[in-house]
Amino acid sequence: MRLERRETVPLALVATAPLAAILCALLLAAGLIGAAGVNPLAAYGEMLRGAFGSRLSLTEMFTRATPLILTGLAAAVAFRARLWNIGGEGQFFMGALVTAWIGHSLGLPGPIGMAVLLVCGMAAGALLLAGPAYLRLHFGVDEVVTTLLLNFIVILFVGLMIEGPLRDPLAFGWPQSVPVDSAYRFADLVPRTRLHMGLLVALAAAGIVWLILTRTVFGVETRAAGLNAKAAAFAGISLPRTIMGVALLSGALAGLAGAVEVMGVTGGVTTTMSPGFGYAGIVVAMLAALHPAGVVVAAVFVATVFVGADAMSRATGVPSFIADVIVALSLLTMLVALLFTTYRVRR
Amino acid sequence: MMEAVEILFNESLWSAVLRIATPLIFGVLGALLCERAGVLNLGIEGIMTMGAMAGWLTVYLGGDLWMGLAIAATAGGLMVLLHAGFTVPLGLSQHVSGLGITLFASALAYYLYRLIVEVGETPPTIEPFRAFPIPILSDLPLIGPVLFTQTAPTYLALISVAVLAYVLTRTPLGLAIRMTGENPHAVEAQGLNPNALRVGAIVAGSALMGLGGAFLTTAAFNSFFPEMVQGRGWICIALVVFASWRPGKALIGALLFAFFDAYQLRLQTVVEGVPYQLFLMAPYVLSIVALILVARRAEVPEALMAPYRRGER
Numbered sequence: 001m002r003l004e005r006r007e008t009v010p011l012a013l014v015a016t017a018p019l020a021a022i023l024c025a026l027l028l029a030a031g032l033i034g035a036a037g038v039n040p041l042a043a044y045g046e047m048l049r050g051a052f053g054s055r056l057s058l059t060e061m062f063t064r065a066t067p068l069i070l071t072g073l074a075a076a077v078a079f080r081a082r083l084w085n086i087g088g089e090g091q092f093f094m095g096a097l098v099t100a101w102i103g104h105s106l107g108l109p110g111p112i113g114m115a116v117l118l119v120c121g122m123a124a125g126a127l128l129l130a131g132p133a134y135l136r137l138h139f140g141v142d143e144v145v146t147t148l149l150l151n152f153i154v155i156l157f158v159g160l161m162i163e164g165p166l167r168d169p170l171a172f173g174w175p176q177s178v179p180v181d182s183a184y185r186f187a188d189l190v191p192r193t194r195l196h197m198g199l200l201v202a203l204a205a206a207g208i209v210w211l212i213l214t215r216t217v218f219g220v221e222t223r224a225a226g227l228n229a230k231a232a233a234f235a236g237i238s239l240p241r242t243i244m245g246v247a248l249l250s251g252a253l254a255g256l257a258g259a260v261e262v263m264g265v266t267g268g269v270t271t272t273m274s275p276g277f278g279y280a281g282i283v284v285a286m287l288a289a290l291h292p293a294g295v296v297v298a299a300v301f302v303a304t305v306f307v308g309a310d311a312m313s314r315a316t317g318v319p320s321f322i323a324d325v326i327v328a329l330s331l332l333t334m335l336v337a338l339l340f341t342t343y344r345v346r347r
Numbered sequence: 348m349m350e351a352v353e354i355l356f357n358e359s360l361w362s363a364v365l366r367i368a369t370p371l372i373f374g375v376l377g378a379l380l381c382e383r384a385g386v387l388n389l390g391i392e393g394i395m396t397m398g399a400m401a402g403w404l405t406v407y408l409g410g411d412l413w414m415g416l417a418i419a420a421t422a423g424g425l426m427v428l429l430h431a432g433f434t435v436p437l438g439l440s441q442h443v444s445g446l447g448i449t450l451f452a453s454a455l456a457y458y459l460y461r462l463i464v465e466v467g468e469t470p471p472t473i474e475p476f477r478a479f480p481i482p483i484l485s486d487l488p489l490i491g492p493v494l495f496t497q498t499a500p501t502y503l504a505l506i507s508v509a510v511l512a513y514v515l516t517r518t519p520l521g522l523a524i525r526m527t528g529e530n531p532h533a534v535e536a537q538g539l540n541p542n543a544l545r546v547g548a549i550v551a552g553s554a555l556m557g558l559g560g561a562f563l564t565t566a567a568f569n570s571f572f573p574e575m576v577q578g579r580g581w582i583c584i585a586l587v588v589f590a591s592w593r594p595g596k597a598l599i600g601a602l603l604f605a606f607f608d609a610y611q612l613r614l615q616t617v618v619e620g621v622p623y624q625l626f627l628m629a630p631y632v633l634s635i636v637a638l639i640l641v642a643r644r645a646e647v648p649e650a651l652m653a654p655y656r657r658g659e660r
Contacts, residue, residue, distance in 0.1 A: 003437075032455075036462055084442050141635075141642040142588070144389065144442060148581040149631045156631075160624035282446060319461035324454030331447040332429060335439050 003343040017337035018287050018294070022301060024337075025330035032325060038316045050311020051304040057311070059195035063265060065303035067092070067274075069202040070257035071281025072288065072295040073209050074125075078250035079282075080213070080290050081226040083136075083243055085129055087147030088254040089278025090154035093269070094128045095121035095255030096262045097158050100269045101166055103180030103262070110183045117184055118201070118259050125255015126248040128154070133247030137240045151278065159271050168268055179267035186264040196264035203296065205253060210292040212249070222246055254278060275306065276324075283331040289338065302327055350617040360609055361493040365501055366567060368605035370395070372504040373559030374583035375590065375597045376511050377423075377552040383515065383592055384548030385528035385541075385650040389445025390430050392580030393452030394423045394553050395560035400456035402561025403571040404463065406473045415565050416500065416558055423557020424550045426452045431546045438654030449580070457573050469570075476500060476566040498566040500558070505598075507555065512594035524548050528648035531655040541655050556580070578631065585634040591646050600637070607633055 030040035051061040071088045078085035085091075099121040106113050128150065135141040159175070162168075166177040186196035213219035221242045224232035233239050257277060266273050284302050288294030309323030354360055374395060381388040388394075402419030406412055426448060433444040464471060476498040485495040515521035523544055526534050531541035559579070564571045586604065590596035611626040 032458060079443075086446065135635075135639060135642075139639050139642045140645070141638045145581060145585045145588075145638060146635055149578065149585065149634055152578045152581075152631045153628050156624040156628045160622045163624075164622060279450065282443075283450070286443060319458050321454055321458040321461055324450065325458050328447060328450035328454050332433075332444070332451060335433060335444055335447060336437075339437055339439060 002346055003339075004346045006342060006344055009341055013341050014289060017289065017341050018298065018334060021287065021334035021337040022330050024333040025326055028329050028333075029322060029326045033318055033322060036316075036318045038318050043312050043316050043318055046312040046315045047305070047308030049308075050315075051308035053311075055190070056193060057307065059190050059193035061300070061303050061307045062199055063194045063196070064307050065299045066196075066199045066202045066264065067257040067261045067277045068280055068284050068299035068302055069296055070205060070253050070260065071277045072284030072299050073205060073281075073292060074250045074253035074257070075281045075285035076288060076290040076292065076295055077209060077213070077222070077253065078129075078246055079226075079285055081222045081243060081246040082229070083133065083246050083250065084142075084144045085132075085147055085247070085250050085254075086144055086282065087129060087132065087150050087251075087278070088257075088281045089274060089276065090147070090151040091125035091128050091251050091254035092258040092261075092274055092278050093154050093158050094124040095258030096266075096269045096273065097161060097166070097177065097258070098124035098255075099259040099262045100177045100180055100267075101161075103184045104166075104178040106181065106184070113181070114184050114186075114263065117180065117263060118256060121255045121259025121262075122252035123255070125253070125258065126251040128255070129247045129251030130244065133244050137243060155271055158269060162269055162271070166269075171268070175270065177269040180263055184263055185267065186260070194265060198260035198264035201256070201260055205256065206292045206296050209249075209253070213292065218242070218245060254281070257281075280306075280327060283327050286331050286338075287334050289341075301330075351614060354610065354613045354617070357613075358489075358492050360613060362496065363609040363612075364602060364605045365493065365497055366605075367608050368601045369497075369501045369504045370559040370562045370567070370579055371583055371586065371601040371604060372508060372598060373555050373562065374580060375586040375601055376504075376507055376594060377555030377559065378583050378587045379590065379592055379594060379597055380511065380515075380524070380552035380555065381549040382587055382651055383528045383648060384524050384545045384552075385531065385648055385653065385655070386431075386434055386545055386549050387441045387445060387584075387652050388427065388430060388448075388549055388552060388556075389442060389584065390427055390448030390452060390553070391445075391556050391583055392576055392578070393449035393456075394426050394556045395563075395576045395580050396453040397426050397456045398423045398557030398560030399564045399575060400460050400560075400571050401557070403473060403564035404460070406565060407464065407471065412476055412499075412565055416503075416561050419557040419561030420554035421557070423553040423555070423560070426557075427549055427553035430553075431549050434654065435542050435545045435549075438656060441652050453576075460571060470572050472569040473565070475564075475569040500562045500566050503558070504562075508594050508598045515594065525648075527655075528650055531650055531653075535655075535657065545655075556583075559583075582630065582634050585638050588645055588647075589634075589637045589641050591641065592648060604630060604633065 033040040033043045099117050102120050103117045132143040132146040136143045162175050162177040168176045168178045186198045189195045221237045225242045284298045287298035305326050306323050309320050313320035398419035401422035402415040405415040405418040430448045433439045434441045481495040485491045527541045527544045534541040586600040589600045608630045611629045615626045
């Protein structure tokens with residue numbers, strides 16, 4: 001048996017690959033749920049109910065999906081160009097911190113101020129990734145390690161700021177940053193729930209990223225750089241410029257996720273405000289086969305697992321870490337599924 | 348200021364350096380072995396987490412400490428089999444697969460821990476490795492208390508450096524492994540199977556990573572808790588580059604790193620007015636600086652991250 005590259009990749013295959021991957025992941029995780037002495041079908045039922053069962057759970061799920069769409073886009077954009085940005089988590093926190101800091105006392109009218117804050121959050125994320133991209137281009141330092149290490153540095157920095165200069169004096173000693181001015185908070189998308197207009201920002205970002213990747217020269221250069229860097233350089237594409245552009249875009253998207261989360265959900269910044277949005281974004285991007293539209297769907301899936309697993313855990317006693325297991329498993333199964341979309345098995 | 352210097356003359360600092368270095372030594376040796384065979388193993392962070400959990404759990408459930416280490420190494424070797432399958436015969440992205448292993452292994456470790464162990468207010472504890480003074484040698488002035496009054500796994504880590512260095516540079520097996528990372532076609536031409544060598548190397552390497560994780564729960568601390576590996580795996584990946592893929596230099600790198608870590612911990616207590624987070628950041632910042640310094644003249648194994656398929660260039 002050997003693998004042979006497909007000449008054309010049928011669209012139906014691309015569309016079914018993530019579904020097959022998710023199904024396999026759920027099947028594998030069923031064994032672990034069974035080990036907890038719980039009927040996996042009943043558990044998955046609880047999970048679905050927890051994410052879709054009521055108006056409240058549905059809006060919670062979309063609230064959770066909002067930052068995941070943005071961090072997923074960040075990873076997708078970077079991975080397309082083979083820029084391994086694993087620093088989404090750090091960029092998320094940097095975007096959140098800068099947004100809260102500037103948004104606390106920004107003397108601008110509501111809508112303009114909000115636009116300024118979103119841009120500030122994006123700039124913070126973009127700058128944070130520009131460093132590792134620069135180090136890769138000019139010193140040959142692998143960006144995987146630098147972006148990963150920066151995550152730890154940023155979280156400590158956030159801790160430093162919210163216990164020091166940006167501490168919220170009204171938070172009763174709880175380490176939390178000052179909140180953004182209420183004038184800059186996103187309005188509710190669905191009244192009396194946590195779901196906010198930030199979801200629309202995330203969806204718009206997905207649309208814009210799709211346009212950039214498919215309808216601009218930069219998008220084509222990005223793909224070329226990812227598919228074959230040498231050939232791209234030979235064709236006259238400036239690799240350093242493309243990689244830096246990708247880094248700025250990817251970092252900006254992850255920073256935007258932080259800004260949106262602060263302006264829509266938390267108000268202020270805490271070191272626990274992200275249940276790994278940055279890392280989960282990598283899974284979202286892979287499940288989406290790095291496609292912007294797919295990112296939206298994949299983010300909804302991952303949000304369903306996270307929100308649903310909490311409900312399932314409360315109802316059945318299965319540890320809620322099962323959510324992380326399912327999400328990680330679906331990344332691994334998706335890798336295999338992607339293999340079968342680009343290769344076929346020949347005897 | 349004088350106090351900051353005085354710390355340097357304190358025995359306990361130097362003894363802590365070796366203790367802090369131990370998980371890094373195991374981890375960096377493991378990562379080095381994988382990469383010397385041509386496979387980047389970003390699963391390290393998760394594998395160390397799994398090793399930490401498996402080792403601790405074994406002891407908690409009544410096994411002895413050495414059994415815990417053995418199970419941790421086995422767990423590490425098993426976790427990486429997925430990565431081996433994905434990256435060696437299938438040739439999938441080593442970056443993505445490795446990250447997937449890290450996410451999966453740590454999630455699985457947390458899940459199993461919660462499933463099996465009743466966690467109350469504080470995490471349950473075990474009786475960890477005690478310092479084992481080596482007779483006669485531990486009575487030597489200065490180096491006795493520092494070098495020869497450590498726990499058994501620390502000695503094991505130091506021995507592993509010598510063993511790995513010997514195997515890699517002085518044995519036919521080591522030559523084959525290094526050649527697999529440089530030029531797998533040449534390995535094939537010698538009648539050896541490069542993919543089998545790669546799988547073997549990363550399984551062995553990950554067993555070492557598992558030991559590194561287990562040191563945290565069976566010697567450095569006595570309980571397991573989420574996030575306890577704290578990026579040590581990623582630091583090991585950086586240290587491999589710093590060490591230019593050589594075990595001896597890897598030991599030096601791990602010790603240097605551990606020295607700064609131990610020193611910053613003690614500095615925190617004497618330097619006032621500086622937020623403690625700045626001290627905690629130092630090790631991570633230092634790793635990045637080290638990478639920048641050596642990256643230009645890094646002797647990366649030629650075939651690192653290049654999948655090998657027979658008959659394909």
